[in-house]
Amino acid sequence: MADFRILNAADSALIVEFGSKIDRKISERILALAAAVEKARLPGVTEVLPTFRSLSVNYDPLVTTGRELEHRITGFVSDSGKVSGSRRLWDVPACYDPEFAPDIEAVARAAELTPAEVVTLHSETQYHVYMVGFVAGFPYMGDLPAKLRLPRRADPRTRVPPGSVAIATSMAAVYPYESPGGWHLIGTTPIRLFDPDSERGALLRPGDGVKFRPVSKSEFAKIRKAVEQRNYTPASKEIAV
């Protein structure tokens, strides 16, 4: 029996579902299928969208049919693992000074840690980008160390400042620009996660890795200035899959 399901979003997309929870193994299968579908350049496939539980394969019903794609995708799933997309590990500077981290003391108290321990735990973990959504460029990253897992704030903020480094449940994220939000803010990055004037759009893609690098207030100011002058590219390297 197949351990995946192909669901329909009418004649706009097939939803290839691998599970119903946040799970790194599920994510890897979704990413492998995404890479296989992209590589095959099937006529009529307009784009693919990896999420926590599924891969959306969007198509143009004037060019192809769901039936044809279902057949092709079923073949790709059994071959999954043979293709991998281009994935990068990003070095993301973050300032955890209380001035840039309005919730770090409350998080430390709730987790029975010192703020310095929160910084160490958060910045020593290498995160996996499961998906990008909610707003453009917002990465859902996991998994947070068990000690840092807290429910969302009871009182969501209507305005979260851009670049806020945030945590909630098992996830870490960065708010790319000012938006409402209910996660705990434990730092700020000076880099931009979403730039509509760049071809890449969002810095992070599903499957990418992220490691936060603690920086001082003065280094934060220096990087922010370079970012504003479009003179800063965060370091990254290829991840071998």
Next chain:
Amino acid sequence: MSALLKVVAPGFFTTVQDSGRRGYLHAGVPVSGALDRDGFMLANALVGNDLNAANLEMIGSGPEFEVMASSVRIALVGGNGTIEIAGREEAIRCDRSVRLTKGEIFRARLSSDSFCSYLAVEGGFDIPLCLGSRSTYTRAPGFGGFSGRQLRAGDILEGPNEEAAARTEVMLNAPRKPRFDQPIRVVLGPQDDYFTKEAVQQFLSATYKITPASDRIGFRLEGPLLEHSGDYNLVSDGIVTGSIQVPGSKLPIILLSDAQTTGGYPKIATVISADLPTVGIRRAGREVRFQRVSRDEAEQIRRAEHAELMSMIEAIRPLDGLQGLNLEALYGQNLVDGVIDGANY
């Protein structure tokens, strides 16, 4: 590049749109694009543009412009709207082209019968591509289109053509048939199994009403509540234009062009692509019903709908002498009644 039009008054919500932004869903970037794909394309066709050329989508009340170029050719598509030109006695009806000259001031008088309308200019507008599209996404951070926002008074829209050569104007052979009295066709799922059987039956048999809390992100519906069979929070998956999600309120929301790319509420059904244009032009207060079709049927219906649109475009013909008659009244009457007989034209 030449200045074509200056915005005298922006209207309620006027944005530059094209057929949408593809290829950035993985980055969380909404598709955007025209709510009414057919109206958008017909407006372009009437002025001889590429069918996907960026034009203006107008919602609520229409904008007013001053012609800056030596001449421009424009066309309005949307219900039974008209173009009112200062100093000219008769308004120009929609679904035809018209040439205006420098200094003329005109207002798009939008149809009370259509949520959105389109205004195209011959040669198109000069709008830079942003992430592969000229569509405007006005929510934060705001990008694409004209400076990532709706038009404001004083904005100047530029285009490649400094003039529009005089020629016979053209018109649609017959007005569109919006079929407001027909149900919106859907394919169940992807998460119809998150609802009770009764809720799915209810969804397919009940009449819902579009509420005023509706915009380019989605149309909120009021009507019978739809019971989830269990938890209504799910681990997020992808959204498409036309996804019908049901959050904790138990009331359905039809997600449209500017919707988020992913979401954590179950989607009971998805509007078929052929019916998206007729959803996009429905105004608050209109009643909607849903009818189930299969995915294969949805694809067939789309191909037929596309063929129909292409034949409407092929049938565009020189403006006939009827314009002096009271065609507008006749035209509007038929649209409002929803009884259209192409033979009358």
